[in-house]
Amino acid sequence: MNILALDLGTSSVRGLVLDEDTQPLPDALARRKVNLALGDDGTGTLSGPAYLACLIECLDELAEGGHLREIELVAVSAQWHSVLPLDRDGTPLGPVITWLDTRPAPLDGAPGPADPDDFHQRTGCWWHRSYWSVRLPWLREMSGTPITRFVGLTEYVLGELLDAAPMSVSQASGTGLLDLGNLRWDDEALALAGTRPQELPPLGELEWHGRLRPDRARRWPQLAEARWSPPVGDGAASNVGSGCVDPSRAAVTVGTSAAVRLMQRVPVGMPLPRLPERLWRYRVDHDHVVTGAAYSSGGSLFAWADRELRLPRGADLDAALALVPAGGGRPADPRFGGDRAPGLAPAGTGEVRGLSLGTTAVDILAGLMQGLCELVAEDLTVLESTIDKPVEVVLGGGAVAASVWWRQAFASALAPRPVSHQRNPEIGATGAALVALGRYGDAVELADIGRTDELVLPTTTGPSHPQYPS
Numbered sequence: 001m002n003i004l005a006l007d008l009g010t011s012s013v014r015g016l017v018l019d020e021d022t023q024p025l026p027d028a029l030a031r032r033k034v035n036l037a038l039g040d041d042g043t044g045t046l047s048g049p050a051y052l053a054c055l056i057e058c059l060d061e062l063a064e065g066g067h068l069r070e071i072e073l074v075a076v077s078a079q080w081h082s083v084l085p086l087d088r089d090g091t092p093l094g095p096v097i098t099w100l101d102t103r104p105a106p107l108d109g110a111p112g113p114a115d116p117d118d119f120h121q122r123t124g125c126w127w128h129r130s131y132w133s134v135r136l137p138w139l140r141e142m143s144g145t146p147i148t149r150f151v152g153l154t155e156y157v158l159g160e161l162l163d164a165a166p167m168s169v170s171q172a173s174g175t176g177l178l179d180l181g182n183l184r185w186d187d188e189a190l191a192l193a194g195t196r197p198q199e200l201p202p203l204g205e206l207e208w209h210g211r212l213r214p215d216r217a218r219r220w221p222q223l224a225e226a227r228w229s230p231p232v233g234d235g236a237a238s239n240v241g242s243g244c245v246d247p248s249r250a251a252v253t254v255g256t257s258a259a260v261r262l263m264q265r266v267p268v269g270m271p272l273p274r275l276p277e278r279l280w281r282y283r284v285d286h287d288h289v290v291t292g293a294a295y296s297s298g299g300s301l302f303a304w305a306d307r308e309l310r311l312p313r314g315a316d317l318d319a320a321l322a323l324v325p326a327g328g329g330r331p332a333d334p335r336f337g338g339d340r341a342p343g344l345a346p347a348g349t350g351e352v353r354g355l356s357l358g359t360t361a362v363d364i365l366a367g368l369m370q371g372l373c374e375l376v377a378e379d380l381t382v383l384e385s386t387i388d389k390p391v392e393v394v395l396g397g398g399a400v401a402a403s404v405w406w407r408q409a410f411a412s413a414l415a416p417r418p419v420s421h422q423r424n425p426e427i428g429a430t431g432a433a434l435v436a437l438g439r440y441g442d443a444v445e446l447a448d449i450g451r452t453d454e455l456v457l458p459t460t461t462g463p464s465h466p467q468y469p470s
Contacts, residue, residue, distance in 0.1 A: 001072045003436070004062075004226065005429035006055070008078040008154060009234065010034065010098060011256045011299075013051065015058040016426060017067045022433045022446055024426065028067040030058035037095065042338060042347040044100025048084050048092045048156050055157060059220055068222035075229050075436040077237035077428035080174030080282065082153040083135050085143060093145050096153045097135060099257070100296060102338040102347050104129040104138040113188060121274070123189055124173060124180050124281030124289075130341040131176025133192040140194065149199045154231050163211050166204035168230035173283035180283060183268055204230050206286055229436035234428050235294070236284040239263045241431030242396040242422045243447030245288075245440045250383060250391045252376055252410060253427070254298040254399040257340075260376045261292030262383050262391065276382050278342060285435060291386065293379035296337030297350070299399035301368045304336060309361035320362040321405035326412035329366025330354045334375070369406050373413035380414065394449060396422035423448040 003022065007014040017028035032054035037045045062068050081099040084092055097104070106112065112127045113119035125131050129138075132150070140147055151159070151167075152175070158165035172178040177189040177200070185197050210228035211217075217224035232240075235253065239261050244251035252260045266272055267287045275281050281291045305311055312320050336350035352364055384391055393414050400406050400421060411419040424430060424447070434443050 002070045003433045004068065004071045004074045004223070005426075005433045006058075006074065006076045007234070007426065007429040007432075008051075008055070008076065008157065008231075009255065009428070010036065010079050010100065013054040013058055014426070014429065015055070015062055016429055017062065017071070018430065018433050022430050022437070022439075025067065028062065028065070030061040032057050036098070036100070038100070040348060042102035044098045044102070044337070045095035046098060046153075048096050048153060051096070051153065052157050052160055059223075063220050063222065068220060071223055071226045073229065073433075073436055074223070074226050075429070075432040076154070076158070076231040077234050077432035078152075078154040078171065078231045080171065080233045080235065081130055083132055083139070083175075084151050084153060084156050085139050085147040086149050086151060086156075087145065088148045090159070092156070093143060093147060096156075097139070098153075099130060099340070100337055102129060104135045106134055107137050107141060110137065110192070113192065117277075119188060120277070121272070122179050122181065123176055123186055124275065124291075125176035126280075126342045127192060128176070128341040129344075132195075133176050133189050136193040136195050150195070151201050155201045158210065158228070158231070161212060161216050162228055163213055165201070165210065166208060167201035168204045168232070169283045169286060170233045170236055171231055172203055173281075174233050178283070180281060180289065181268070181272060183283075183286065229432075230285070232284065232432045232435050233282055233290075235259050235261055235292070236263070236282065236288075236290045237428045237431035237435065238396055239290055239431065240284070240434050240440065240443050241424070241427030241429070241447070242394045243444040243449060244394050245443045247387045248391060250380060250393050252380075252393055252395050252400075252414075253397040254372070254395070254406070255397040255428075256298055256300050257294060257296055258298035258372055258376065258397075258399075259292055259294040260380050260383060261290045262386070263288060263290045273386060276386060278379070278382055279386075280341060288440070292383060293376075294340045295334070295372060295375055296340050297334040297368075297372060298397070300337065301334055301372065302365065302399060302403075305361065305365045305368065309364060311361050311365060317362070318404060320360075321366060321403075324362065324366040324405070326409045327370060328363075329368070329370050330359060330363050332364070332367035332371040334368050334371035366405070366409075369403075370409055370413070373409050376410070377413045380417075390417055393417050393419045394422055394447070395419065396427045398425040401425040420449045
C-alpha cells in the first residue's frame, strides 16, 4: 500500500507519495508555489480557484510520472484559520482570508464573550481577529454581496474534488467556534460570529472517509478507490511528523510561520487540562489535543532578508553565519507580520536596532533569527508549566532543516533542554499520514531525528545547503 500525502500550506501546495511506513518514495514529489497577496495594511489573502489549480497540477504531475499507482489512502495536512465566503451556488465572493491577515477587527459595539476565561477554556481560542468569531462579522460588514455560507480553504478545495468535504474536528478547532470537549459548535461562539450551523461546513463524523467525485476519478483513475482521510491542521500534523506525540517532547516548527506545541491524549468526554492565558489549544483528532503558541514570522523572515538585503548564497551564507555566535546579530523584533493570537500588534511591528556602518546583511538576518528563538523560549517555559517538568525539544520544518545556524541558535536559546532536529522537511505530510493510519506509537521510531550537537559547522568549501524556504 502507498499513501498520497498532501500538504496544503501557505506558501506552497505539495503532494508526495509515501510507502506504508510513511517513508517518501524516490522522486514522487510535486510542488507548486502559492501567490499570496500581502499588504502594509495587514492583508494576507490568496485566490481559492488559483490554489485549487495548483493542487490539480501537483496531482497531474504525480500521475504523469506514474507515482499514483497502488495508492489506497490520501492524507491531508492543511493550514488552520483560513476562511472563504461563498454565495448560494458555492462561488467564492472574494479571496481566502488566511491566518496572515491582521485586518479583521470586532465591529463597533460588539460585546465579546461574557466570561473570556471560560470561553478560552471551552474553545481553546480567544475572541480575536485570528478566529471566525471576529472574522465572519467583519467579512459580512466588508462584503458588498450577501454571503450564504463560509468554508475554510481546505473545505473549498476538497469540496471541488470529493463527493463530500465536511470539516474535520482538527480544522474546526482552528476556527475558534468549536467546543473542544464535546466537539460541537459552541453556542456563544456562534452568537459572537453572527452565524448559524447551516452557514458553516458540516462537522465530519468519527469514521468519515471521502472519495473522488466521478469526474475527478476519470482524470486520476489510480485514485478512484482511494480513501481520503479527515484533514489534520498543519501544526498538529507537524507534531506527529516530528515524533512529538506525548508531553515529554515539544515540537518547534519553522516553516513560513513558526510555532511551539505540546501534544496530549485527551479523548472526547475527558476533562481538558487547564489552559494558560497566553496559549491556544486545538484538536489533532477525536482523541488528541495540541497546545502551544504561534508566530507570524518564520521562514518568511529569511524570504524578506533574501529579497531585500542581497544575502550571500548557499555555502557562502552558511560560512558567514558561522562567524556570528549564537545569540549574536543585531537586536530585532521579528514580528514583521504582526502578532498571532492572543497578541494584537499589527503588521509592521518588526524592527532591527543597533545598526552601525559596520552592520552587514548577515548580522541583520542573524538578529531576526535570534529574535524568533527568544519568543519561542519564553512561550516554551509557559507550556512546560502545564506539565510541571522540562521537556525535550525537536526542531522541524523546512526553514530549520535548511539552516545549521538557526538550529544551533535554537539549541542555545532553549538550553539546558535537550534539543534535536527532524531531518525530514516534509513533517506535515508525514504526520498527516501517521494520523490517518492511527500510528501514533510509531511516530518516534519513524522520525529521522538528529542531535544539534553533532552538526558540523559549514565552510566555504563545503557543499551548498538547500535554499531556505519561504
